[in-house]
Amino acid sequence: MGMIAFVVRLKSRAHFILQGKTGANAAAFIGAAERRKRDARQRLTILIAGFAVMYLAIGARLVQYGTAEPIVAGSIHFGDNAVASRPDILDRNGELLATDINTVSLYAEPRRIVDADEVVEKLATVLHDLDWGETYKKLRSGSAFQWLRRQLTPRQQSDILALGLPGIGFRPEKRRFYPGGVSASHIVGHVNIDNLGLAGMERYIDQQGYADLRAAGLTNDTRLEPVRLSIDVRVQHIVREVAARAMKDYQAEAAGAVILDVETGEVIAMASVPDYDPNQPSRTLPDGTVDKEYEKGWFNRISNATFEMGSTFKSFTLAMGLDAEKITLNSVVDASRPIHMGGFTIRDFKGKNRPLTIPEVFQYSSNIGTAAVADKVGIEGHREFLTRLGLLSKMETEMPGVAMPTQPKTWKKINSVTISFGHGVATTPLQTAAAAAALINGGSLINPTFLPRSKDQAASISRAVIKEKTSADMRYLYTWNGLKGSGRAAQVEGFNVGGKTGTADKVINGRYASDINFNAFVAGFPMDKPKFVVLTIIDAPKTGVHGGRTAASTAAPMTKEIIARTAALLGVMPRFGSEDSQELLVNY
Template sequence: MSTTMFDGPAVASTPRLKPGRRVMPKVARDQTRGRLFLAICAFTMVYGVLAGRLVYLGLTETDDVVHYGRAASEIATTRPDIVDRNGEILATDINTASLYAEPRRIIDPDEAAELINSVLPDLKPSELRRKLSGDAGFVWLKREISPAVQAAIHRLGIPGIGFLTEKRRFYPGGPAAAHVVGLVNVDNQGIAGIERAVDQRGLSDLHGAGFAMGRSDLEPVELSLDLRVQHVLRDELASAMERYHAVAATGVIVNAKTGEVLALASLPDFDPNNPVDANKPDRLNRMTAGTYELGSVFKSFTFAMAFDSGRVKMDDTFDARAPIRVGRFTISDFHGKHRVLSVPEIFLYSSNIATAKMALAVGLDNQRGYLERFGLLSKLQTDLPEVATPQLPKKWSDVAAMTVSFGHGIAITPMQAAMADVALVNGGILLPPTFFRRTEKEAMALGTRIISPETSDKMRYLFNLNIADPRGSGSRAGVPGYRVGGKTGTAEKVENGRYVNNKRLNSFLAAFPMDDPNYVVLVTLDEPKPEREGIGATAGLNAAPTVGAIVRRSAALLGVKPEAPQPGGALLVSY
């Protein structure tokens, strides 16, 4: 068999297809492309509408959006625990339910209002109907309701009524440390005390920025307070108010080496869990937010500046035989000795006449300079927001210098007096007070020397003498086993620009143990009455024994060891 070969151009023929493959006609391909294009356009339009709606909502702040957004922010706000130096909880968050409504979903506002009022009769019916009849998307009806109320309203089954879980602040100690810890408002925002200070330190900024919201891992805020000592202080102040029928009392215990506040109380106080009385004028934190003429407590500072300036020595004497008359003013002694007094006797007998002459020896400019150095002429810087500014003489004349020397004509906060006394007994270093933990090294880095160590030694000697010597005005503050020292202050109160003879502010400023003071204690009683008929109502008779009781009960808690008892004698440490 032969094969014929052809030369020349290829001959066109129908192409051969591989088995299993089909070629789509052109018309079909065009239809498929059209359907794909329509689908893409449809999806683009849908997503465009959604994106546009989101942009609209983002740029348009309707009342409902803003209101609900705020509500969500408010209920999410979480606060850190506040604890004392031993880890005892002073303030913490607990979950609580709050009642809200969505008026747009309320079918019958009148019926809904009537049903809700049957469980919550304290809500005004007219106000409740107004809220339920509106066109809002969200309204609060009542914040922080009890579980029983929540269950009762839930059983009503009203459409458009719901509950949100909020954070509520709880204070396990109630009023124990109310003026220090402070309180929050219904939105869990700090409005007083350390609670407000925590917000000012940045917590509110974190919440506003969206951080620390709904978190349970916030670090606790550790205070310098010792809750055990706080209870002792408050309890003794309450007992003193009852015993001496005083209208108010305040006290503080400060670490003399660090400036830490271990306890602070001001009575009457309030319960931050139910702060209905918190804004009453008599619930003021008198220790930092009230200013008072503290009377002879101020003599401590006059003696310190007299020694430190070199104008007065311990063995000097001053004539206290006759009152001092300057114009229409007369300076006299409460229990005058009517003789020349040595410097220690001036302190023991609390002579106004001799103290005024010491102030004149120091000089007006020096006196004012020392008081500024002691931090008594300017507003105290502290962690608490509630701090008052001192009230000073309008003109620093000879009369002003003499009256200021024994605590009249100048009104300061008791806390200022306590911190200045810290410097008088700790070697001469003025420390800023703190309600947070601080080491002695950190404190000394912040401190300022205001008097010499030698002057501090002399002041400790006089403080101790005033209690150890039976003639001293503070002898009733003595505590067996502890060397306590201090100074009394009995000041007539000012009403309508005049001193009132039968209304007094009694104070006792003390420190212990006097060989190397660790703690300063100040107690002030407002308008105390005689404990019994026939005796007076001076600071030595009420404020001094109150300090003694506080030291007796708190010294062991503070780690201050008592001295060995004398042979044959019993030693009472605490009760």
């Protein structure tokens, strides 16, 4: 109260002083007061104007942020091709093998994240396997854009939307879906997280220009024309099932099979196990590392690997001798004693120790007799013939990653001898099947294809590699072995199956292992007019039918089951008895 009274007294005294002023002194006093008031008003006006300009700038900036495109649109540098469609993949009958489905992916704009801890905690309630540390690091990065999770389910998207998290958004994407799962994984292949083909026919599609169009932004969400393959998904499922069961039952490292149309070169089915699910091309272990064992299933042993095909090569050696007219089906070769050459001794597995006719050489799978035929043709003729059949060069087909055959740098006599019965040259099972098809289809080599091909189209690209008479002789030999030799294990009543087994010692660290086999069986049916070649392989089996480990006990039974279950689907009907005989049916 004392202070207030003091201020009142001062104001009253100033008033009395002002009243006492007269003349120039009073005017000066009043002018100074007015100037102070005017200056104060100016300063206040400037201050208000400054605040007004500042708030107008902030308001304009907020309006700009509200109407501008999200930062994410310019930060990931995808155009419309980010949701571009891939063409569907169909089998020869129009059954779906691969298609696109719409999905969304979760992203964050770290610059707009207010509380990274809260965002991580809430996202973890929906994404239970969320990496807290990595996600927190992304949210605190201060960048414009970060992927948090690709390809969410609709339920996950709905639950995250319900969390109402600022700075979190979704981007529409495409996800590849394979209805058949593992069935045709090595043929169809798979794509990566960005829907780009990595393997199989998916990669082939990209190599035909799709990847370039997408990179240039010339693709969109419009459905593309489907890509139809030559395979029959019904047959494919059976072939894969047989290979998988054989691998398990025979305790083998791997197994596989292929069916080839001998008139068109179309691959009707091809399977290699172990395989993988293209819907999940890789798997993560509980400790967060990638499952390398699972990824080994990517390896396609039918077209992407080479093997010494063993005694199946005797088919080509005898065909070579017949085509060069060095032998006939009536020829006899001496197989009475082993061959000693270059420090090696070549003997028969179960030798007859006597001269053999050519059908007997094939029937008993005589290494000595086959080597004698190769010697009649000569080293250069031998190499030229295998080259003519496409067994020494890289196979031409649509499947990416086809392996290159291996052969000696310099062919010597010992090389020609061992190659004659399937040791010393490694080829892919698929090109072995294609070469075998040429032996029985009249002599025309047709590159295998995974796309539909008519007989006329095949005729325009095929090339004659052996005489028609040689092909007829080979059909006889295959039939003979199917009835009397190792091919009996693959015989299916009514389908006239002919073929040749191949049991090769497996190469381990550059040396042949006497107790580990790589087995194969190549067959044609029906042999009176061949339509299909079936080739089966099984790698390092520990057992087989009746405990045997040879091809006759492993690969041949696989071929038998495949033909028995697929022949009707392939349009081959069984025939019993002679076509010339007429059965009289009497109704009693």
